[in-house]
Amino acid sequence: MDDSNAKLTPLSELGEFGLIEKLTGDIKSKNHSTLFGIGDDAAVIKPEKSMLTVVSKDLLLEGVHFDLMYTPLKHLGYKTAVVNFSDIAAMNGKPKQLLVGIGVGAKFSVEAIDEIYSGIKSACEIYGVDLIGGDTTSSSSGLVISATVIGEVKKADIVYRNGAKPNDLICVSGDLGGAYMGLLILEREKKAFQADPNIQPDLGQHDYILQRQLKPEARTTVVDILAKEKIIPTSMIDVSDGLASDVMHLCKSSKTGCVISEEKIPIDQTTYELAKEFNIVPTVAALNGGEDYELLFTVSQDDYEKVKDIPEITIIGYMTDASEGERLITSDENSIDLVAQGWDALKKKI
């Protein structure tokens, strides 16, 4: 990847401590609650009074969660941070601190790691998060990125997966299926390139869906909208595995069933057209694609008036009694069982 450039700095030149200093030396904490960041055995946080601390971690492995052949390192750093922030948004909270650990193989240069960090720092800047921990170690195999995010949420505002009741409205932010279509485009161009390296990748007109895959955003803005409208969802999750799998997580935790209306599922026009090109039913990309990082949540029927006109939010169904199962009303008005074929790294790859 970087072999063509003779000026790159080998990692051995800096060593572990030198590298950490180079990558994190310019970081300044901004949040009130961050007392001490990088540079000691542990980072120190002074939790805000009356706030709960929410914490989540993700492990991203080369060849499983990302393909360096088409993933720019800066985007990879950005996505690593953002998918963690999304977990905090899914609790109705705001991310405040991030810790990152990176394992890199011999082929990596200091400049390559710097690229990953620039993506991480850019995400932290945009979302108002402090990078308070970062260590880098060698990896004898692929690139490994591990991130932990810490966020906060008022005790009265926290939303779990398990609070939905029958008749609650099922809502989703933004649109779905785009990230999966982006992946299909990237995989197609990779295959074309492998078959004939002279073929230039055809990515031009697919900006939106490529961004959905390579540089997703966390819907912390939706958390703000809900707060402004004084709506506290009864349950919430972020769409990482696909709408079907994730709504079933809500049902399982809340001990409910659900009815999803296929024609209500929000799908962007570019996603729609590209799905047709790939001979995929667009809603299948939404139901099973995953990685959209939109917020999927339920609200009481009492909140219908508040929710119905928010442009960022679509009502796609309602919760039912658990005995009624998890159902999809198709566009031709059949009622079928919802089936989760979500992205399951273990079943697929092992």
Added chain:
Amino acid sequence: MDDSNAKLTPLSELGEFGLIEKLTGDIKSKNHSTLFGIGDDAAVIKPEKSMLTVVSKDLLLEGVHFDLMYTPLKHLGYKTAVVNFSDIAAMNGKPKQLLVGIGVGAKFSVEAIDEIYSGIKSACEIYGVDLIGGDTTSSSSGLVISATVIGEVKKADIVYRNGAKPNDLICVSGDLGGAYMGLLILEREKKAFQADPNIQPDLGQHDYILQRQLKPEARTTVVDILAKEKIIPTSMIDVSDGLASDVMHLCKSSKTGCVISEEKIPIDQTTYELAKEFNIVPTVAALNGGEDYELLFTVSQDDYEKVKDIPEITIIGYMTDASEGERLITSDENSIDLVAQGWDALKKKI
């Protein structure tokens, strides 16, 4: 490793969510501050009033940080947890919550991951820590373990690396160099086995040092002793890279120099004898070996009377003005520059 046993369960049989449920279904949180553990987008902690939150993470990679040829999986899980707890002890705090992410290759069975988890759970049980996050994903290469620990410490009791002053006494808990000698024994027996698989490993009489390497402990008991004796160190770190490297971290952060007395460095008799067998100067194992996870700290001269008779603690030198550099008084009374050759995963392996 497990190929001989036909009854092992392939990971694909359970899938990601089934596996998480199997591994973590029996976990019950005990700490007051743990509101919600595994099973949502994020774990939820209610920080104790007047306490600071301390957080640290570690990434352990097969072939870099551990060798599965001689590392029992249960010990690996235990060590993963404990090295994280040690980081919290080094802030004068107590570990309370742990999150673990594991990436495993196709050769792993459910039973093998269960072994790793049994070690993690055992450490959590012993140290009073709640396992609040655990996810498992496939790895296309080696075993990857990532852990994040969250701890708490009273605001008045927190100890950073940067508070030491000239004349402060340098203290260390327990004894040093054992973990490194344990590693040398394991590497020796591995080579003997590779040369002739019929040779049985000769590990019998080395229980103590093997335990130091394979199943270390975090010195939270020393944190208790310091609290009981009303001693608040002026700076503290855990010995993970080796005494030389780690005391230099304290000096750098505190902007001091130091004088370490070689003959004061605490070394166990078995470490001493084994070092001789390997033709290594025992104090070199202590200075550069690392992974002992003892606490290295400084206290004011005013605390001398309190510290001097605590059996778990040895005074090995004192801080000086930064201009005097970092010095080692050798056993034959020469004063030489302290040189850190600590275990640096990046410089060594890349």
